[in-house]
Amino acid sequence: MTITEALRITQSVPRDARPFAVTLACGFTPLHLQTFLAAHLQQALPDRRVTITPGLYGDLAGTLESIPEAAPPDGLVIALEWPDLDPRLDYRGAGSWGATATNDIVASARTTLNRIAAALLRIPPGPRIALSPPTLPLPPLFHTPGWQASHHELTLEAEVMHFAADIAQQGRIAVLNSQRLAEQSPASERLDLKSDLYTGLPYTIEHADRLASQLALALIPPVPKKGIISDLDDTLWSGIAGEVGPDAVAWDLASHAQLHGLYQKLLASLADSGTLISVASKNDPAVVAKAFERKDLLLRPGQVFPIEVHWNAKSGSVARILETWNIAADSVIFVDDSPMELAEVAAAHPGIECVLFPRNDYRAGLAMLRHLRDRCGKERVSNDDALRLESVRQGAAFREQASSGATPESFLEQISASVTFDLAAAGEPRVLELVNKTNQFNLNGTRYTQPDWQKLLSAPGALLVAVSYEDKFGPLGTIAAVAGRADGKRLMVDTWVMSCRAFARRIEHQTLKMLFRTTGASEIEFRFTTTAKNGPLRDFLASLLGEPPQSDFRLTRSQFEAKCPALYHEIREMRRAEAHG
Amino acid sequence: MDETRQRLTNCFQVVFPDLPPEGIATASTATVASWDSVAAITLMNVIEDEFGFEMDLDDLADLDSFEKLYSYLQKRHQVA
Numbered sequence: 001m002t003i004t005e006a007l008r009i010t011q012s013v014p015r016d017a018r019p020f021a022v023t024l025a026c027g028f029t030p031l032h033l034q035t036f037l038a039a040h041l042q043q044a045l046p047d048r049r050v051t052i053t054p055g056l057y058g059d060l061a062g063t064l065e066s067i068p069e070a071a072p073p074d075g076l077v078i079a080l081e082w083p084d085l086d087p088r089l090d091y092r093g094a095g096s097w098g099a100t101a102t103n104d105i106v107a108s109a110r111t112t113l114n115r116i117a118a119a120l121l122r123i124p125p126g127p128r129i130a131l132s133p134p135t136l137p138l139p140p141l142f143h144t145p146g147w148q149a150s151h152h153e154l155t156l157e158a159e160v161m162h163f164a165a166d167i168a169q170q171g172r173i174a175v176l177n178s179q180r181l182a183e184q185s186p187a188s189e190r191l192d193l194k195s196d197l198y199t200g201l202p203y204t205i206e207h208a209d210r211l212a213s214q215l216a217l218a219l220i221p222p223v224p225k226k227g228i229i230s231d232l233d234d235t236l237w238s239g240i241a242g243e244v245g246p247d248a249v250a251w252d253l254a255s256h257a258q259l260h261g262l263y264q265k266l267l268a269s270l271a272d273s274g275t276l277i278s279v280a281s282k283n284d285p286a287v288v289a290k291a292f293e294r295k296d297l298l299l300r301p302g303q304v305f306p307i308e309v310h311w312n313a314k315s316g317s318v319a320r321i322l323e324t325w326n327i328a329a330d331s332v333i334f335v336d337d338s339p340m341e342l343a344e345v346a347a348a349h350p351g352i353e354c355v356l357f358p359r360n361d362y363r364a365g366l367a368m369l370r371h372l373r374d375r376c377g378k379e380r381v382s383n384d385d386a387l388r389l390e391s392v393r394q395g396a397a398f399r400e401q402a403s404s405g406a407t408p409e410s411f412l413e414q415i416s417a418s419v420t421f422d423l424a425a426a427g428e429p430r431v432l433e434l435v436n437k438t439n440q441f442n443l444n445g446t447r448y449t450q451p452d453w454q455k456l457l458s459a460p461g462a463l464l465v466a467v468s469y470e471d472k473f474g475p476l477g478t479i480a481a482v483a484g485r486a487d488g489k490r491l492m493v494d495t496w497v498m499s500c501r502a503f504a505r506r507i508e509h510q511t512l513k514m515l516f517r518t519t520g521a522s523e524i525e526f527r528f529t530t531t532a533k534n535g536p537l538r539d540f541l542a543s544l545l546g547e548p549p550q551s552d553f554r555l556t557r558s559q560f561e562a563k564c565p566a567l568y569h570e571i572r573e574m575r576r577a578e579a580h581g
Numbered sequence: 582m583d584e585t586r587q588r589l590t591n592c593f594q595v596v597f598p599d600l601p602p603e604g605i606a607t608a609s610t611a612t613v614a615s616w617d618s619v620a621a622i623t624l625m626n627v628i629e630d631e632f633g634f635e636m637d638l639d640d641l642a643d644l645d646s647f648e649k650l651y652s653y654l655q656k657r658h659q660v661a
Contacts, residue, residue: 003623003626003630004595004626004627004630004631007595007596007623007627008595011595011598029619031619031622031623032623032626035623194638195638198641199618199622199638201622
């Protein structure tokens with residue numbers, strides 16, 4: 001991106017777009033970093049107007065300490081550099097570089113890092129925070145020649161790494177990956193000394209752009225993909241199972257098939273983090289079943305569901321997998337070693353991301369593994385992530401039994417279902433994650449940043465209910481959320497989402513019943529917008545209202561009670577703190 | 582309007598979007614409030630993007646009006 005392109009991006013936003021205020025804390029003149037950061041964030045938030053407010057020059061810790069607790073910004077970006085830890089590390093500074101200074105610099109840096117950590121701790125929940133550890137080389141002030149790291153230099157770096165590890169562990173601050181940044185912005189091309197001395201901006205334009213790009217990703221990360229559908233032969237393993245036999249396909253070092261083993265390990269790791277993994281292969285089912293019995297398989301068979309193995313088109317397999325998972329094609333990646341198969345699936349499922357497995361190209365293979373991690377990686381892994389595959393598997397069993405002869409009423413009556421309403425779930429990351437990734441049962445499609453979510457929940461009369469479900473097939477975890485505002489006997493619902501995994505269990509009816517009961521409301525006002533994907537919710541609402549809503553609407557208690565079918569759930573109400581206690 | 586003048590005008594429009602078109606030709610640090618040191622560096626970089634050469638930060642202080650920048654660009658063009 002050039003400066004001109006960045007300026008054009010920031011200037012193209014309608015002035016009346018809702019603002020997204022970001023504080024940029026850095027000790028230097030932010031100049032192009034500010035311009036590029038605004039542009040990259042603007043691209044990530046096209047319906048917002050990003051505004052960047054730079055902090056105090058030469059006082060990064062002071063900038064953090066001066067962030068108002070009552071009205072923090074929507075986002076906070078911290079571009080830490082060595083001079084922020086001690087002014088003697090600044091090329092613009094007048095301090096000496098002598099041997100006596102170096103001990104003191106290390107001690108001073110430690111003190112400043114503690115001060116920054118304390119300032120970060122007192123920032124109230126709400127703003128997203130991204131931090132980049134120092135990106136510029138240390139000045140040549142240590143006694144060792146440049147090719148040798150001095151004790152002081154290593155100690156300084158260790159202090160920064162400990163600081164970064166501590167704040168990353170807290171889970172609230174996204175710390176930039178220095179190695180990834182180094183790949184995009186080589187260390188030798190970062191410092192512009194003349195610019196630093198003349199203007200106070202130490203970065204080359206290219207480095208400012210690349211650092212801003214990574215900081216924007218850390219502040220507004222893309223929504224992770226929900227599932228990966230993989231081919232088998234020459235993809236999950238090396239070799240054609242139907243030709244060489246299930247015992248001869250390989251994924252190990254000795255067979256020069258380690259790339260397939262690494263791919264299996266990555267899929268297993270993603271599955272552990274809640275990414276759904278499935279298989280679509282043109283193959284003999286009996287042969288594949290034998291291969292999946294092998295004890296040395298690195299992706300455990302239990303981590304893969306469903307398995308589509310036959311000789312028909314893969315687009316059909318993908319369609320059935322998407323139906324079982326109940327998610328849209330644009331949430332999924334399809335991996336295959338055959339460009340023809342990728343093209344066939346891409347044509348049938350617009351939006352699906354197709355990735356070629358590069359069999360004999362190790363550089364491309366590593367790039368693919370990293371790409372899959374980037375597309376599916378998550379900031380944190382919750383208990384609900386661990387439950388996801390099991391709940392999909394149980395959902396399939398649920399549907400199979402539901403359609404196997406018994407009447408819907410008798411089936412629902414016999415599954416020992418329980419619904420838990422958590423009335424104190426505001427701090428649960430899973431709830432906002434659910435709101436931001438649910439499409440089909442979504443009242444209006446509104447996506448929230450963390451600060452917007454906090455504002456919604458801190459409004460007078462704010463109400464948030466997280467809904468969990470369990471039946472004899474197993475737990476589905478947290479599968480729905482309702483957020484709104486109660487005003488006397490009126491209840492306004494701003495957000496209502498439910499995971500597609502929870503359809504057909506009358507949880508939505510039970511949720512409405514709970515809202516009427518706990519708030520005492522005689523009617524509920526819904527902030528409804530038709531979206532391209534919320535047809536299932538629209539159909540449900542039509543069943544209550546007599547016709548689908550076109551915009552905001554009201555539902556009275558008597559309207560609901562007249563249409564509500566029999567409900568068989570056991571009801572539990574709790575506050576999350578109780579569960580943890 | 583010659584091509585260099587037009588391209589420089591485009592650069593001013595990018596850096597000073599609130600400046601009316603008729604005010605660009607007479608713009609200077611004295612007449613444009615938002616033309617501060619930060620804007621001067623941004624303008625320099627936008628001109629570098631547009632004309633494809635690097636400018637020297639040492640020249641920045643003297644290039645304080647549209648006309649001076651235009652003359653500077655004409656000289657660079659002649660040298661090239």
